[in-house]
Amino acid sequence: MTNLGFDVLFKGSNFIRLLLGVWVAVRISLISIVLSIILGMILGILMSLKNPVINAVSKVYLEIVRIMPQMVLLFVVYFGATKALGLNLSAETSAVIVFTFWGTAEMADLVRSSLISIPSIQYESSFSLGLSKVQTYIYVIVPQTMRRLIPLSINLITRMIKTTSLVMMIGIVEVLKVGQQIIEANRKASPNAAFGVYATVFILYFMVCWPISSLSKYLEKRWEN
């Protein structure tokens, strides 16, 4: 059998190192996701109120996030802010700031669009049954909003996890970087390591993201009604 380069994984603690690299990626994305969900919900609700000032500010914010590649944002915050503003941000803090900045914008837009997609007649038929404003939100509007929001936000979450592979560009040793280090270190001994290591990285990403996206599929099916 040709050597596919999987053997390097069993040398020393290589495989454990890869798993620790996954944990770095997951940790950064988890913190960013939690912050993005909280901030995005608040901003999304504010945006659905149609206040002209909030709308103008959030429009600019959303455009910036859409236009700027995440990598540029990472460089701006990590290299730019450290020098220009004299802030001593660690690479991981910079990564969390950038991912939260991005996630909040997308989350807010999802919350806003889910909220305004509930037809106004749903509010009216609830009011005309005698439900108060608060009851209408609790029993009628929020459950319907969540059903639209959750599959969409899970998609965002998997995208954020995948995109953490960029943070190695600011020196964070996450799973992809660990993989590169292993390949470099074994260049002579196992020249085929690249295939084995990157395939393993692929499988590790898959194992993190697949359960999340199956959850979204499951919820979508369950909530078809």
Add this chain to the structure above:
Amino acid sequence: MSEVLKIDSLVKRYDDLSVLEKIDLTVKKGEVIVIVGPSGCGKSTLLRCINGLESIQDGKVVVDDEVVNPVQKKASKSREKIGMVFQSYDLFPHKNLLQNITLAPIKVQKRKKEEVKEEAIELLKRVGLENRTDSYPRQLSGGQKQRAAIVRALIMHPEILLLDEITAALDPEMVREVLDVVLNLAKEGHTMVIVTHEMAFAKAVADRVIFMDGGKIVEEGSPEEFFENPRTERLKRFLETFTY
């Protein structure tokens, strides 16, 4: 007979556009009023003003001796007395039929779950939906949804029921099943204000028919005189559009 609904020189405007001009209307207990008129004449807006979904610029609406518009602080309390069914049924899509119907009595009127459930099934039986309690709205036909929406309003025991073009969005063969339900409600003595385009139905169900045009009540009368001997030229022309 006591008055259930009293509308007193109601005025409704959107900015400069006048939608309803000085509407006066009194509905007695057990009376069935049918409102007809060309689209845009303000008949649906009038219904929405009666249960306080629209603000009004002048006059007032009194239901069961309580002012409901201009909207009071405890608006949701007085809305219990007014049932409304809309053209597009508007059941809650995330709840099954039984949950749709029992939500308001349990949460608003704080009635016991078991008792409400029993009544819901009783009412569903009367509209032929007793075996669809677990179905979700999207699994039902338009006619079934509309019958369920009527039950959802009825279970609150409203003093008055407002029906806003409830058959306008239905396939022709489903119109009948919904109108039969309404006809039965009328026989049982429910007070109703009905907006419809079904003239034959209006004739059959109404105690009094009202013709609205341009935000005003142009003519009103018993169904016989209304359809056989319209007094105004405008109503004559309107009724002619229904005959080929």
